Amino acid sequence: MAEHTDGAGTNPQNRASNSDEPHESQESPGSSDALSLSRRSYFGAFGAAGLVGLASIPEPTAAASGVHGVGNGSYTHEKPSGEGEPPATLYTTSNVRAPIPSNDWWSSALVTVYSENLFFHPGFALANDTGLRVGHPTTWNYPNEDAKMNVERDFTLGHTATTFADTRVDGHSDWSVTLKWGAGTATTLTASLTKGSPYIFCEFEGGGAELGFQTAPTVWDDRRNVLGLTHEDNHYGLFAPSGDDWSGVGSATLTNGLSGGYVTIAVLPDGTSSTLDTFETYAYNFITDTGAGDATRVSPTYDQAAGEVRTTYSFNTDNKPESATGGTLTGLYPHQHKYLSRSTLGYTYECPRGTMRTVSGSSFTTTHPFRGVLPFLPDQGTYNRSELSSYVSDVSAGYDNGQGSGTYWTGKDYGRMAEAAPIADQVGNTSKRDALHGAIRSELENWLTADSGESQDLFYYNDQWGTLIGYPDSYGAAGELNDHHFHYGYFVRGAAELARNDESWAGDGNWGGMIDLLIRDYANWERPNRANTREPADNPADSFPFLRNFSPFGGHSWAAGTAEFAGGNDQESSSEAIHAYGAMVQWAVFTGNDEMLNWAAYLYTHEVCSAREYWFDVDDQNHPDGWSHDTAGIVWGIKYAYATWFSADAEAIHGINYLPFGGHSLYLGWDSQLAERNYSEAVANDNNGGDWDYWADIMWNYRAFSDVTDAKNMFQAAKSTYTPEAGETKAHTYHWIYNIDAMGNPDPSVTAGYPLAAAFDDGSERTYVAYNGEDSAITVTFSDGTTLSVPANSMEASTGDGGSSDTTPPTAPSNLRSPGHTGSSVDLAWDAASDGDSGVSHYVVYVDGAENRQVSAGTTSATVSGFASGTSYDFTVTAVDGAGNESSASNAVSVTTDSSGGGDYSQSATRIDGSDSDTATDELRFEFVSNVGSDWVDIHYTVNGGTQYNYRMNNPSGDTHTLETTPDHVVGDFASGDLIDYYFTYQHDGTASDTGWFSLTY
Secondary structure, eight states: OOOOOOOOSSSSGGGOOOOOOOOSSSSTTTTTTTSSSHHHHHHHHHOOOOOOOOOOOOOOOOOOOOOOETTTEEEEEEOOOTTOOOOOOOOTTOOSSOOOSSSTTTTTTHHHEEESSSEOOEEEEEEOEEEEEOOOOOOOOOOOEEEEEEEOOSEEEEEESOOOOEEEEEEEEOEEEEEETTSSSSSSEEEEEEEEEEEEEEEEEOEEEEEEEOOOOEEEEEEEEEEEEEEEEEEEEOOOOOOOBBBOTTTSEEEEOOTOOOEEEEEESOOHHHHHHHHHHHHHHHHOOSSSOOOOEEEEETTTTTEEEEEEEEEEEEEETTOOOOSEEEEEEEEHHHSSSSSSSSSSEEEEEEEEEEEEEEEEEEEOOOOOOOOOOSOOOOOHHHHHHHHHHSSOOOOOTTSSSSSSHHHHHHHHHHHHHHHHHHHTTTHHHHHHHHHHHHHHHHHTTOOOOOHHHHHHTTTTTOOOOOOOEOOTTTTTTTOHHHHHHHHHHHHHHHHHHGGGGGGTTHHHHHHHHHHHHHHHOOOTTTSOOOTTTTTTTGOOOOTSSSEETEEEEEEESOOSSSSSOSSSHHHHHHHHHHHHHHHHHTTOHHHHHHHHHHHHHHHHHHHHIISSSSSSSOOOOOSSSSOOOOSSSSEEOOOOOOOOOOHHHHTTTTOSSTTTTGGGGGGGGHHHHHHHHHHHHTTTTTTTOSSSHHHHHHHHTTTTHHHHHHHHHHHTOOOTTTTTHHHHHHHHHHHHHHHEEOOTOOSSSSSSSSHHHHHHHHEEEEEESSSSOOOEBTSSSSEEETTTTTTEEEEEEEGGGOOOOOOOEEEEEEEEEEEEEEEEEEEOOOOOOOEEEEEEETTTTTTEEEEEEEOOOOEOOOTTTTOEEEEEEEEETTTTTTTOOOOEEEEOOOOOOTTSEEEEEEOOOSSSSSSSEEEEEEEEESSOSOEEEEEEEEEOOOEEEEOOOOOEEEEEEEEEEESSSOOOOOOOTTTEEEEEEEEEETTEEEEEBBEEOO
């Protein structure tokens, strides 16, 4: 099948609506010189265009027109002439009412006749005139600078009676969507997709189901109404009602009359009858939403005293008569299963975010540490105060529109001044502090006020989508609803700095009400009642969709509002998303909004965790081994891109996921080894080898977390000649680097019982910092027992012995267990250790007494791989605290890996002279002898952990399959000491089976 590409080279609104295999001309933004438009320029070029379609959303409840006051501020219902706004024609049924969610993994279904690819992981789907194309991405390829999973259809789920003119969204909840074909007719198909769920739940009217495969699938379990089958190595379960039997077994088309009217399709992790049994148990529990909005639901709790965020994910199912139990099966991403206290099932899937692990039931709960946000760094630096003062004096106290006047660049300027103002206060330059505050206030109040007839620097409310749009907008924020969290997060950051110093300014009756509306636009923490009138001034909770930008199950935000890309939705700047939620934390504290704070802490914590997992791959487990990069500039639904929307410069690719620096970005320094790894990759890929010329100050700020001396040296060498990044100042860069020099890196092993607090450790002592946003003095208690008294509306810092006096190791991890294993890997889980002094920093996994890997604090599970099949291994785990003290070992667990092959084969690898014009013995001959009549065998191997090579072996003599690296496939001569890891995939009874890994040293 032709693969859907997902670059930025083609206007997605101009695609032919009758094509179910669209293409875009550029595979990856920033990775080709042919891509001349940045994402922001690209969207700006057509942001005013609207979609023309065949269906319209039901008429929303009428809202009043004109200007509406919110305290001292206001917004308008009258769009300025000539400005763009989001599509007015939407493909929905009467079950879907405004405010309409955007920026989701399924958003393309709202604005296209059918949809773009919908990556619900572990599967993908694509709506077209026939029905729903379905596939299961499992293998990686590496076009341009991307790591991308294959997108190939296994079958199309259609209706036996008809094709369809369009597909419409029939319902949605926190991470699920229901699509409907044939709305308004007697012949319909409805399909419900849920992020993380292996099930597709379908209902039919006026006919039955028809599944058209590329080639005839192998049916390995036929229970008449239930089938287990395999197509191109992908396994599926088909579950029809009792008495509704499948026809066409043995052909490429399967049909079912479905007198019961429904069917479930499951993406299976393997092709065994026992797995089919388990999935059948839950297959008739439909996760579907046709208007109620409660099929899936997220519920977070920020426990300040414990310094953690607990998040519960719930499923509400409609159980059919065949249901055997309650709940469902769902696959969890790494940012979830690493923070899960319960054990997972043995079933796993590989998806673009790494390994998904499955759980069963109607809910599950994760627990993440909340490590604090600071409004600014304290005055602890080793800087020269006179020099710092001179830089403060040079800060421009006024709006700088040198980059443009839209919402993004306006917001960046608020951020620049908000970060500089506290430093001015610290050096005693109160006139500069007041000037900066005054400039923020003046510009913000201008934007937060819409006068009759005004056309610039105002906000317009679109009541169909339920969104505030600032004009002039930036980079598709109006026409595509792109990037609202990026842009408005800067507005909130500027407002939070004002609220920190002037509580009255932030009152609802003054300017706080408008700031609350901006936050609700990108992160409305209340689910709207769509039966109510939408008017933000009177009814803010019901005037915006729930958590517009943030994906509750995905754990991070999406930037594209309508997601019209074959690669799914995407997000580039993870750090600007984190900044938006960090600003929300501050605003909630300074305005005393505890409900907002609860959600802000949840959003911040999960966005940080996901950035570390998917953009930075903190544990080196989620990015594919074959990819030549350690960093994702952009995360897509189906891939990682080492790219940006605006530049192919490595400095930009890395820097866009660092900036802006502030007290919200301490997470970048939690792991100095990760910071070193990421920075080193930037240097290696930079055209100037680390002689930064794009965003030098951004790179220096990040470098401080891995080598602060180098950061200082680079700053000192260029301080008189470099130009600060648009959101930075020389004062802030100097202040930042030299504070990290004085205090050390942020310490992730220590949390605090207050949101605006953090601890730093320089290796010999800790510095404890807290800002009190209350009107009376408080005492902040840190998790290592340290207390800090902080007066009202002020910051305190205290340096103590920290790790240097802590000689007591943590308790040993307990209840070590193995929830599952394969022929080459073992899953481990354990109960958390505790440490009353410096806190648990990380865990160490030992295999047969030797250290294998370290696991971040807060994570109580690991998958250890690279084992030989049919072999027994012993495992233990220890805990290490912030002072470096290591606990005694946990209980030992012995696990024997699966005996892959089970007598099905024998194999060997021998050294040969490859007949490549030399006489050296420097090649390999692989031999696989099948005992089960395999028609084909594939060999997969790596050399010293590098690129994986995958080849079909020769079969010249019956059951013996061979491959010689030369002359069959020239990969280069092997050298003494090379480590070759390899495994086989062999055909067995119509299905594909993998052996375990084998290793040899040349």
